[in-house]
Amino acid sequence: MAAVDAVPAEDASRIALTAAAGELLCLLRDQHGPLMFHQSGGCCDGSAPMCYPAGEFRTGASDVLLARLSVDGVPEPVGFWMSADQFERWRHTHLTVDVVPGRGGGFSLEAPEGVRFLIRSRLLTDEERARLGE
Template sequence: MTLEASVVIPGEDFSRVALTPEATELLRKLWDLHGPLMFHQSGGCCDGSSPMCYPEGEFLTAEADILLGVLDISAGDDGGEPTGGAPGNGGKPIGFWMSREQFEYWKHTHLTVDVVPGRGSGFSVEAPEGKRFLIRSRLMP
């Protein structure tokens, strides 16, 4: 079951981003190693088309970026579903950012962050784990 991001774009009532269970599990491990995290999805070729995961604040966002959603990877008491929290509520929120220019191309899609074996960019925190994040997309109605 995927973990859906909170809705953060004014006027919208649907999630634009989700995590697969495998991505959620890896992110929990990475959070324990690196602390708070964030994603940024830029455009371009090579690894620029993959979602990049950074320690929170290491990648500076600006007016050229848009926050698509916040994913809370905190585990509930049973180790399962997130507890749904902001930083002060014991949550583990991960913002998913995208360049506004790229968003113009992807605004009609729902994005699911997945993880596969392989080595992605050396700048993304999952690289030393022998795994890489990737986006699976589907058109929204």
């Protein structure tokens, strides 16, 4: 089954990257090739965005594509996927992917770099919600 694309409008955004996250993605792209994120919404490490080589994490009907993120220095967009259940809880928020010192767990590609990706969130504005068709 195909995954759901949650972004109906070209100019609408549910997710962004900090400069530090973009720089780390450039490094990881050089090391591992095309990339993707998935956020399951589980406890502990499942609540952090996990970065994988593109296609390594299989997505399907239980996942939502929030965006294909353009990153300076990375030739192809980085897909950001979230489990559909988590998206239902977070659909009213704008997410920003950031990087902080420390080691996350799991199989995310940044773990050997001594940093981990982290989500920062805020409520969507009324204007953003309207552009997203909410």
